[in-house]
Amino acid sequence: MIQLHDVDLKLLRVFATIVRCGGFSAAQAALNTGQSTISEQMTHLETRLGVKLCQRGRGGFRLTEQGVAIHEATQRLLSAVENFCMDADVLKQHISGQLNLGIIDTTISDPDSPLPRATQRFVSRGHDVHLNVYVGTPAELEERVLDGRLHLAIGHFPIHVPGLLHSALYQEALGLYCGRYHPLFASQAETVELLEEVAASRVVARGYMQQHDLQCLGVSKAAATVDNIEALAILIISGAYLGFLPTHFAAQWVTCGDMRQLAPERLRLMSPFDVITRRGSTPPPILEVFLEDLAACSRQAGPSYPGS
Numbered sequence: 001m002i003q004l005h006d007v008d009l010k011l012l013r014v015f016a017t018i019v020r021c022g023g024f025s026a027a028q029a030a031l032n033t034g035q036s037t038i039s040e041q042m043t044h045l046e047t048r049l050g051v052k053l054c055q056r057g058r059g060g061f062r063l064t065e066q067g068v069a070i071h072e073a074t075q076r077l078l079s080a081v082e083n084f085c086m087d088a089d090v091l092k093q094h095i096s097g098q099l100n101l102g103i104i105d106t107t108i109s110d111p112d113s114p115l116p117r118a119t120q121r122f123v124s125r126g127h128d129v130h131l132n133v134y135v136g137t138p139a140e141l142e143e144r145v146l147d148g149r150l151h152l153a154i155g156h157f158p159i160h161v162p163g164l165l166h167s168a169l170y171q172e173a174l175g176l177y178c179g180r181y182h183p184l185f186a187s188q189a190e191t192v193e194l195l196e197e198v199a200a201s202r203v204v205a206r207g208y209m210q211q212h213d214l215q216c217l218g219v220s221k222a223a224a225t226v227d228n229i230e231a232l233a234i235l236i237i238s239g240a241y242l243g244f245l246p247t248h249f250a251a252q253w254v255t256c257g258d259m260r261q262l263a264p265e266r267l268r269l270m271s272p273f274d275v276i277t278r279r280g281s282t283p284p285p286i287l288e289v290f291l292e293d294l295a296a297c298s299r300q301a302g303p304s305y306p307g308s
Contacts, residue, residue, distance in 0.1 A: 009081070011045040012074045014038065015053065019071050023061035096128035097286045102141040102153030103133065106229040110248045112170045113273075114297035115154060121293045129286060137227045138208045145276050151287045152277045158209060166274045167291075169298055174244045176217070176267040177259045181239025185260050194263055204235045204243040209271075213244055216269065244269060 014031060021027040024038050031038060039056075046053050053067035063071060107113050119131075134141075134150060141153035142161050160166055176198065178184045184197055195218070202223035205213040210222055224241055226232045229249060235241045237258060244267075245259075253259035275294065277283065283291070 008045075008048060009077075011041055011048070013078065014041050015045055016071065016074050016078060018042070018054075018061075019063065024056060095285045095289060097284065098130045098132060099286050099290055100132045100134070100150045101290075102144055102150040102155070103135055104138060104141065104155035104228075105135050106233075106246065106249045107154075107172075109251070110172055110246065112172065112248075114170060114294060117297040118290070118294040121297060122290050125289070127286070127289070142276065145278055148278065151284070152275055152291070154273060154275055156208070156271050157274050157276060158212070163279050164276045165279045166276055167295075169273045169275050169294070172271045172273055173247045174269040174271055175247050175250065175261040175264055176242060177236050177245050177250050177254075177261055178242050179237045179239040180258050180260070182242070184242070184262060185239075191263055191266060195266065198242060198262060198267070201242045202240060204232055204241040206232065206244070216244075216267065217242075246271075 014027075017030050018024060018027045018038065021030055024035050024042075027038060028035055042053065049070065051066040051070065052064050053070055054064060055062045103115065107115065123129075134144065136144070138155050138157050141150065141155055142157060142164060144150040145153050146161070146163050154169060156172070157164075157166065178201075182201075184194070184201065187194060187197065189197060199218040203214065203217060203219050204224040204226060205222040206229075207225045207227045210225060214220065214222060224235055226235065229245065232243050233245060233249070233253070236243050236245065237253065242262070247261070250259055250261065254261060275291070277287070277291075
């Protein structure tokens with residue numbers, strides 16, 4: 001019994017095209033290849049099948065009796081392959097099950113995040129799915145993806161943990177802020193002097209980015225540490241601390257006069273957001289489709305950060 005391989009399917013498609021076009025010469029344009037290559041492919045196919053498929057030469061192109069039978073079988077095979085692909089696409093578009101998604105906090109107001117658009121696109125496909133959304137710190141999200149409690153997570157993961165796949169998604173802009181009761185809120189100091197005053201102030205840092213935040217400010221030690229952005233905002237609003245906040249999240253307090261962004265031209269950070277999934281496992285169809293929608297919405301939005 002003949003065992004078919006990928007190369008055999010390719011050769012059978014060449015054979016079907018030759019028959020449809022009525023000969024080797026006529027099939028050159030459809031196959032986008034030369035006549036000598038087509039002849040070699042047909043010889044290879046005849047060798048694989050062990051039969052003579054056609055007569056070619058001065059008398060023209062003509063199928064042998066075996067060639068007619070093989071052509072009919074080829075048509076049935078290629079039709080079955082096409083139907084399989086169509087059925088697989090239908091199943092992919094109509095999936096069911098549970099998708100466990102993890103995100104870090106306070107990303108809802110970020111216009112650069114593709115997550116809301118991707119979720120709408122995913123749900124509009126008509127899937128029979130149930131979404132479970134977990135909000136946690138980067139370390140918690142990494143742990144839950146690694147142990148399988150989450151299918152994927154979206155956030156800022158500065159250290160690439162073994163066992164996880166990272167895919168770049170977008171970037172979030174951050175600025176340095178103080179509350180209205182902080183001494184620097186009404187400061188008229190120029191940039192150099194202001195930076196010196198910042199370095200002498202109490203700073204609240206993100207636990208997962210502590211050293212990075214402190215180095216940007218020229219500060220050796222944090223006066224407070226938090227593991228989420230909402231807690232950071234609370235300490236800044238108190239007027240006792242300075243700290244980095246996402247600009248989209250801080251905008252609500254800047255607008256009402258409860259916060260001020262300090263030295264925006266010098267103290268502005270870009271925080272890359274990644275999608276993480278578990279390495280080495282076959283993703284379920286529900287995850288594959290959601291990742292496709294997430295990537296599509298990310299491309300549609302495009303980068304909006306400086307330098308893009």
